[in-house]
Amino acid sequence: MIVSQVRPVxxxxxxxxxxxxxxxxxAGVSRxxxxxxxxxxxxxxxxxxxxxxxxxxxxxMIRAGMEAEALRxxxxxxxxxxxxxxxxxxxxxxxxxxxxxxxxxxEEKKTYRDKTPPNFARVFVSQVGRFGRSWEIGxxxxxxxxxxxxxxxxxxxxxxxxxxxxxxEIMPHHIHDKKQLQAILRRAxxxxxxx
Amino acid sequence: MSRYLYxxxxxxxxxxxxxRESIAGVCEPLGLTLTEIDDWNCCGATEFVGVSIxxxxxxxxxxxxxxxxxxxxxxxxxxxxxxxxxxxxxxxxYMMERPLLNERVNEALGAGGLHxxxxxxxxxxxxxxxxxxxxxDRVKAAVxxxxxxxxxxxxxxxxxxxxxxxxxxxxxERPDDLDRLLAALGADVVDFPLKTECCGGHMTQxxxxxxxxxxxxxxxxxxxxxxxxxxxxxxxxxINIDAYQGEMNAMFxxxxxxxxxxxxxxxxxxxxxxxxxxxxxxxxxxxxxxLTRIGRQPLATANPEPVRRPRPDKRSLPMPSMPANDAGPAxxxxxxxxxx
Numbered sequence: 001m002i003v004s005q006v007r008p009v010x011x012x013x014x015x016x017x018x019x020x021x022x023x024x025x026x027a028g029v030s031r032x033x034x035x036x037x038x039x040x041x042x043x044x045x046x047x048x049x050x051x052x053x054x055x056x057x058x059x060x061m062i063r064a065g066m067e068a069e070a071l072r073x074x075x076x077x078x079x080x081x082x083x084x085x086x087x088x089x090x091x092x093x094x095x096x097x098x099x100x101x102x103x104x105x106x107e108e109k110k111t112y113r114d115k116t117p118p119n120f121a122r123v124f125v126s127q128v129g130r131f132g133r134s135w136e137i138g139x140x141x142x143x144x145x146x147x148x149x150x151x152x153x154x155x156x157x158x159x160x161x162x163x164x165x166x167x168x169e170i171m172p173h174h175i176h177d178k179k180q181l182q183a184i185l186r187r188a189x190x191x192x193x194x195x
Numbered sequence: 196m197s198r199y200l201y202x203x204x205x206x207x208x209x210x211x212x213x214x215r216e217s218i219a220g221v222c223e224p225l226g227l228t229l230t231e232i233d234d235w236n237c238c239g240a241t242e243f244v245g246v247s248i249x250x251x252x253x254x255x256x257x258x259x260x261x262x263x264x265x266x267x268x269x270x271x272x273x274x275x276x277x278x279x280x281x282x283x284x285x286x287x288x289y290m291m292e293r294p295l296l297n298e299r300v301n302e303a304l305g306a307g308g309l310h311x312x313x314x315x316x317x318x319x320x321x322x323x324x325x326x327x328x329x330x331x332d333r334v335k336a337a338v339x340x341x342x343x344x345x346x347x348x349x350x351x352x353x354x355x356x357x358x359x360x361x362x363x364x365x366x367x368e369r370p371d372d373l374d375r376l377l378a379a380l381g382a383d384v385v386d387f388p389l390k391t392e393c394c395g396g397h398m399t400q401x402x403x404x405x406x407x408x409x410x411x412x413x414x415x416x417x418x419x420x421x422x423x424x425x426x427x428x429x430x431x432x433x434i435n436i437d438a439y440q441g442e443m444n445a446m447f448x449x450x451x452x453x454x455x456x457x458x459x460x461x462x463x464x465x466x467x468x469x470x471x472x473x474x475x476x477x478x479x480x481x482x483x484x485x486l487t488r489i490g491r492q493p494l495a496t497a498n499p500e501p502v503r504r505p506r507p508d509k510r511s512l513p514m515p516s517m518p519a520n521d522a523g524p525a526x527x528x529x530x531x532x533x534x535x
Contacts, residue, residue, distance in 0.1 A: 027248050027296055028289040046393050050405050078405065081241050082393035083357035087367040096358070103245035117245075117401040124242035128254070132236040134205040143400060151403075158438055158479070162210065165477040169209040176234045180307035181257060188253035188303035 015065035022062055026094060026101045034091040035059045041085035041095050051075040055085060055095055058102075071111040076102040077118075116147045129185055132175030137168050197328060200262050200272045200316075201229035204279035204430070205237050210438075211276065211430030213474025217459035218275055218321065220473050224337040224466045225329050229273060232262050238282040241397055252296060253303035255286040259318075260304055260311040271317040273324055275459075277354040277429035278396075284318040288360035320355055322428050322458065323363060326372050331379045339467035341381025344491045347461070348387040348422035349373040350413065352432040356391050367391070373458060377426060380465040385420045389413050394432040399439050407443045410436055414443065414453045423485040425455040433457060437478050454482035464489070 023030045035056075042054030052073045053061065061070045076099040085095045106112045107121070120143050127135055137159065144152045162168050175181065207215040222229055235258050237243075244251040262272040274280040290297040290313035297313060304310055325334070351373055356364045364370055368391055377384045392413060398406030413436060417425050427433050436455045444451055456478065463473040464486065475482055 025248060027244070027252060027285075028292050046409055047398070047405050050402070076245075078402065080353075080393045080396050080398055080405075080409070082353035082396075084353070084368075084393075086358040094358075100244045101248065104247055107246055114402075120397065120401050121242040121245050124240065125246050128237045128239065128243065133208075134237045134240065136206065136209050140400070154442075158441065161479050162438060165479070167210050167212055167477055173205075173208060175236050177307075180309075181236055181254075184253050184257055184303050184307040184309070185250050187306035188250040188299065189247065191299045191303060192247050192249040 016063070018065050018067045018070070019062050022098060022101055022105070025104070026097050028094050028097055030098050030101070031091060031093045032059065032062070032098055035063075035093055036091055038090060040088050040090065041093075044084040044088050045079075046082060046084070047078045047080055051078045055099075059093075059098075068111070071102065071106045071109060072113060073102075074112075074114060075099070076106065077112065077114065119143065119147055127172070129182065130178075131172045132178050132181050133173045135169060135172035137170070138172060197226065198228045198230060198267075198270050199319075199324065200265060200270050201231045202235055202238075202258060202262070202272055202274045202279055202283065203231060204274060204276040206276060206430040206434075210434045211457075213460060213477045214275060214430055214433070214457045216472060216474040217457055217463050220463045220468045221459050221466060225325065225333065227324070227329065230265075230270075232258065232265055232272070235261060238279045240278050240282070244282075249296070249299045249303065252286050252289070252300050255282050256290070256300045256304055256311050257307070257309060259283060259287060259316050260309040263311055263315045266316070269317075271319045271324070273319050273321055275321040275428070276431070277320070277352055278431055280318065280320040281354040281358075281360075284360050285358075287313050287316065287318055318361075319363075320428070322355065322372060322376070326376060331375060334376065334379050334462070338380055338465045340465055340489070342377075342461060342465050342489050343381050344383065345461075345485070345489050346383045346385060346421060346423045347377050348385045348417040348420060348425045349377055349390055349458075350387065350417075350425045350427045350432060350436075350455070351391050352427060352429045353391060353393050353396075355428055373426065373428065376458065377461065380461060382461065382465075385417075385422050387417065387420060387422070387425075389416045394429075394435040396431060396435075399435055399442075403442070404446070406435065407439065407446050410439055410443045411447050411449070414440065414451045415449075417453050418451060422453070423488055424482055425453060426458050426461055427455055428458055430457075437480050440480050452480055454478055454480045454485055456482050 023032050037056055037060060039056045042048045042056050048054055053075050058070060058073055058075050079096060079099040081096050083096055089095060107118050112118055123139055123142050124134060127139055144155060239251045239254045243254055274283055290300055301310055356367050356370050359367060374384050393409055395406030395409040433455055440451060460473045460475055464470055
């Protein structure tokens with residue numbers, strides 16, 4: 001189901017380039033063009049209070065072609081992927097997936113202001129690329145050393161208690177066919193560059 | 196025995212170990228055979244897709260391709276972690292919805308000699324398999340030690356009932372599946388209003404104040420409903436509420452001690468299995484003291500009688516009644532006169 005895009009009469013198409021770009025890069029059919037600015041998304045959002053812009057406002061900015069401002073907003077990074085907005089949206093906009101797209105774009109252009117969330121994601125991605133599985137303790141320790149060094153002493157007892165209850169994997173688990181996975185990821189990364 | 200392909204997910208080896216142990220325990224009484232797919236990789240959680248999209252979906256699709264090649268006669272692929280379930284289901288749905296994504300993902304899979312046609316593998320969550328394929332009758336028949344007197348708050352979290360890419364859930368915000376399952380085990384089920392609210396997911400790692408506030412809401416509410424413990428279906432929810440409860444207490448100056456266990460652990464307890472083998476005792480907020488409540492009378496205060504204020508006399512004016520000078524309330528005296 002491809003949604004036809006309605007362009008306001010008399011407006012230059014250039015301002016909609018960013019909207020088109022976001023829509024094209026989203027994994028599913030984003031339906032972002034269908035947003036009616038009702039604000040159900042922001043009203044349903046558990047972390048709206050911590051966002052620079054509510055999702056509704058962010059979508060208006062995307063539509064207005066305010067690329068730089070939209071990619072600087074912390075809104076996508078505060079999204080907890082709870083999908084409350086997605087099931088309530090009367091227009092069926094894939095809001096959470098649009099947030100992922102905006103994160104990817106901000107990550108590419110390095111426009112985010114708080115480096116903690118993208119750092120965490122990057123450590124996660126590099127680990128999965130190396131081992132094929134995520135390795136919780138390695139991820140947490142590396143993340144805390146990079147971003148929350150001062151909180152590390154407070155977290156250590158929790159790590160120890162988890163370890164004593166057998167809930168920590170000391171060494172990462174490697175999948176057998178890492179070469180295959182890495183070849184797949186390399187090819188996918190090349191394809192992602194082609195727009 | 197019905198056979199299913201099984202995708203455990205990375206956390207089953209570490210933080211969600213008790214989930215793995217309890218699933219292994221309850222499969223036999225339920226007549227389920229879960230065959231782990233060979234050499235599966237991480238589903239990417241909510242992190243991979245926030246860095247670049249095609250690689251994230253190629254990562255997930257490798258698992259779907261492996262599952263498709265291991266199917267013998269159309270077995271579904273079952274995941275027990277909500278994030279793994281959603282990623283697998285979403286990749287399948289979006290590859291069907293967007294031909295461009297399908298093309299890219301398959302070209303990437305081709306670099307590893309794999310291929311996946313969207314729609315081939317049916318992705319399902321363990322809870323849904325138990326509710327629909329096994330059925331509550333079979334669950335009830337397997338119960339040897341009903342959880343009478345144990346007051347539980349069912350907590351589904353977000354990613355199982357939402358966004359529901361294959362339209363399997365009738366209610367996305369207040370589904371009663373887990374409630375009915377726990378009631379079938381004999382537990383006293385709380386009507387938990389926040390059952391599909393968010394635990395914060397990765398927020399405890401990247402924005403702790405946001406994550407801890409979401410955890411506080413859940414634990415506060417469970418405590419207000421006098422729950423002995425919370426019951427979840429997702430390893431992420433479990434570790435957030437269990438391990439970060441101490442951090443949350445420190446931040447909000449509270450003293451909550453709300454244990455949270457996996458629904459399969461309680462099923463195992465009700466089926467008469469050894470709690471130790473079900474991984475009970477691995478939680479940081481110990482669930483064992485609460486489990487000793489099983490078999491006892493439910494808390495007398497659990498369902499308190501609503502306090503009813505006496506209704507004012509219909510004929511008297513809606514004024515606050517003042518203490519009477521004489522014996523008896525003042526409001527009654529004039530109305531008695533009127534009656535006469």
